Amino acid sequence: MSEIISLVNELERKNIKVTQQRRIILGILNNNKGEHLSARDIYTLGKDIDDSIGLSTVYRTLNLLRDVGIIAEYHFDKEFAKYELSCQKEQDIHHHLICKNCGKIIEVENYLPGHFKDEIYDKNQFICQEFSLKVSGLCKECQQLFSEEKTS
Amino acid sequence: MSEIISLVNELERKNIKVTQQRRIILGILNNNKGEHLSARDIYTLGKDIDDSIGLSTVYRTLNLLRDVGIIAEYHFDKEFAKYELSCQKEQDIHHHLICKNCGKIIEVENYLPGHFKDEIYDKNQFICQEFSLKVSGLCKECQQLFSEEKTS
DNA sequence: CTATGTGCAAACCATTTGCGAACCC
DNA sequence: GGGTTCGCAAATGGTTTGCACATAG
Numbered sequence: 001m002s003e004i005i006s007l008v009n010e011l012e013r014k015n016i017k018v019t020q021q022r023r024i025i026l027g028i029l030n031n032n033k034g035e036h037l038s039a040r041d042i043y044t045l046g047k048d049i050d051d052s053i054g055l056s057t058v059y060r061t062l063n064l065l066r067d068v069g070i071i072a073e074y075h076f077d078k079e080f081a082k083y084e085l086s087c088q089k090e091q092d093i094h095h096h097l098i099c100k101n102c103g104k105i106i107e108v109e110n111y112l113p114g115h116f117k118d119e120i121y122d123k124n125q126f127i128c129q130e131f132s133l134k135v136s137g138l139c140k141e142c143q144q145l146f147s148e149e150k151t152s
Numbered sequence: 153m154s155e156i157i158s159l160v161n162e163l164e165r166k167n168i169k170v171t172q173q174r175r176i177i178l179g180i181l182n183n184n185k186g187e188h189l190s191a192r193d194i195y196t197l198g199k200d201i202d203d204s205i206g207l208s209t210v211y212r213t214l215n216l217l218r219d220v221g222i223i224a225e226y227h228f229d230k231e232f233a234k235y236e237l238s239c240q241k242e243q244d245i246h247h248h249l250i251c252k253n254c255g256k257i258i259e260v261e262n263y264l265p266g267h268f269k270d271e272i273y274d275k276n277q278f279i280c281q282e283f284s285l286k287v288s289g290l291c292k293e294c295q296q297l298f299s300e301e302k303t304s
Numbered sequence: 305c306t307a308t309g310t311g312c313a314a315a316c317c318a319t320t321t322g323c324g325a326a327c328c329c
Numbered sequence: 330g331g332g333t334t335c336g337c338a339a340a341t342g343g344t345t346t347g348c349a350c351a352t353a354g
Contacts, residue, residue, distance in 0.1 A: 017308065038343095056311070056344085057310055057311070080342090100281065108276060111265070126289055128288075129252065130288045131286065133284070134285075137278055137279045137281040137282070171328070191319080192318085204335090205335090206336040212335085232319085
């Protein structure tokens with residue numbers, strides 16, 4: 001995992017101090033790509049590496065990384081915030097299907113037409129930096145549960 | 153505004169009691185289509201109609217209406233929840249551009265290909281009930297601000 | 305050396321909940 | 330009339346903040 005170095009470089013390039021705690025948090029995010037971690041998850045994982053790390057530092061760091069675009073923050077349902085490294089490559093972009101019944105989150109590929117960023121700029125003069133599609137509905141398993149209920 | 157009647161009918165059809173408070177809240181949502189109201193906004197507006205209405209009733213009612221699909225709940229940024237009537241007609245579906253600098257929310261038409269619900273079902277056996285696209289970036293005005301900063 | 309970051313504990317605040325009274329059907 | 334809903338006030342819990350100390354550069 002040498003990608004952590006490029007993440008640290010990105011901080012330096014933005015004139016953000018690279019502290020031990022920030023390095024730890026970036027490492028955790030980098031080792032859990034594709035996962036959606038809460039601030040508490042990251043705090044717990046961080047404790048294993050450096051027991052003295054504080055929860056407020058985790059929050060402050062996550063807010064900082066979000067503001068400079070290194071990580072993405074999601075709010076699924078009424079749950080608390082979840083974080084993951086921002087997608088660097090266009091083909092890494094994915095979206096989320098959220099089951100209204102069991103809360104499961106399924107990641108799916110990007111369904112949006114490639115030109116949609118341009119379309120948004122042409123029509124609204126709005127520069128799209130990030131986008132995320134949230135689809136709510138019923139997952140395969142919960143559909144079956146409901147059809148069983150009806151027949152019983 | 154006779155649409156309020158069809159909303160009330162929808163409640164009755166779902167065997168949900170139609171109380172004075174629920175009628176008031178539906179009315180407020182119906183009179184503010186296209187707006188994004190917070191629970192507090194609705195509470196304040198409701199007070200003007202019936203001063204005795206309680207904030208917890210507003211929350212309980214909004215949760216109820218959300219669960220049965222009559223209203224949509226949004227979480228923009230770190231802000232608290234915002235609500236609006238669900239789109240009844242396909243062509244009412246819209247998405248949101250959120251400016252990272254000033255927080256302004258711009259509504260735009262649905263850019264997604266019409267067949268995308270089917271695509272999601274075919275590939276993931278997931279039934280799409282609702283979907284919303286959130287685009288973060290810079291609005292026209294804030295782009296100008298940034299370019300002025302650079303030149304000064 | 306100095307501005308910035310950190311840990312702790314307390315504060316914050318939108319949202320939820322418990323309970324007795326009020327209300328809809 | 331009986332179960333649901335309401336209003337109030339108190340509790341909840343994720344997130345933020347104030348402050349004294351530690352640390353990066």
